Amino acid sequence: MRYLIAALLLLHGLIHLMGFAKAFHYGEWSQLKKAISKPAGLVWLFCALAFISTAVLFLFKEPHWWWLALVAMIVSQGLIISCWSDAKFGTVVHLILLLPILNALPTSFTSRFHAAARPRLMHHEAMPVVTEADLGHLPASVQKYLRLCGVVGKPQVQNFRAVFQGQFRKSLEGPWMNFHSEQYNFFYPAERLFLMDASMRGLPFQGLHLFLGDSATMQIKVASLFQVVDAKGPKMNQGETVTLFNDMCLMAPATLIDRQRIRWDDAGPLRAKAFFTHRGITIEAALRFNEAGELMDFISEDRLMSEDGKTYTSLPWSTPVKAYRSFPDRRVASYAEVVWHTPSGEFCYGKFNLVEIDYNLTALR
Secondary structure, eight states, X not given: OHHHHHHHHHHHHHHHHXXXXXXXXXXXXXXXXXXXXXXXXXXXXXXXXXXXXXXXXXXXXXXXXHHHHHHHHHHHHHXXXXXXXXXXXXXXXXXXXXXXXXXXXXXXXXXXXXXXXXXXHHSOOOOXXXXXXXXXXXXXXXXXXXXXXXXXXXXXXXXXXXXXXXXXXXXXXXXXXXXXXXXXXXXXXXXXXXXXXXXXXXXXXXEEEEEETTEEEEEEEETTTEEEEEEESHHHHHHHHHHHHHHHHHHOGGGGGOTTTEEEEEXXXXXXXXXXXXXXXXXXXXXXXXXXXOEEEEEESOXXXXXXXXXXXXXXXXXXXXXXXXXXXXXXXXXXXXXXXXXXXXXEEEEEEEEEEEESOSSOO
């Protein structure tokens, strides 16, 4: 998507050169029937250079690219209105570009997500290597899982970034919607940032989960403008504590050696029970493994179901996983489902495909 937007900005800029060329009589431009004065031609040139520069800034993730894009778009729209019969389709391009500009505003979910992650990534320290001795207090099933994931001999995990593609739905009979998500998790202290982009019937919406300090929030906006969910409070904090521990188990198994925050009970050769404490909240989870040592499921009754962030229902929640594969640094499950166990049966509301994961980062990706 980044390359498509950059290409659109570049192409839109090059098209503006036509107005400059017509004003200064560089060739014949039958597409523009209305005469363009030389002063107006210089304005067309300004827009061309501004859009081309914006394309470069956007491509290289310069956070303030949207300032120049917004100025160029406003000036360009004035030119389009002055040559409406010839250039009216440029308005469609501006409407398309409006969404990424809104996403880049300091108050947007995307900007807030990056603003929260950036300083936390800068506070990076060299992490000690995980040893066999670090695994000694864990149940045998958890030890086997950590060895299978390749954590022994690798640095402990201070943070990770994960990217997912997948589908989710709001109800058992509801349609599946495609989504793309990016998240950063930090462990000293434990915090979680999750940003999701999705669309339903062509209408884009975005979700932002932030678990910073002892406060968890979930917000959802339609078309980056209209907020429809704003969840927070003690029940939200409890639910996100479960999610945080779930991330540790599935994507950062090296963190499971933590003696201070995690207490383990051995529930048999293929099962273990964990009690995770974060900021005064303790949650319980059951982990199920297969004979090979792979974690197959994570089950907790401490995560609360809510559609609007206001009313909550206590239901068992699980994340069956599979398709283990090696990423550059670790071996983890690449596919997960999220399931509510309701009185009428299982309700799978999300399917997650892990696209990429990186550990111990020092800057935004």
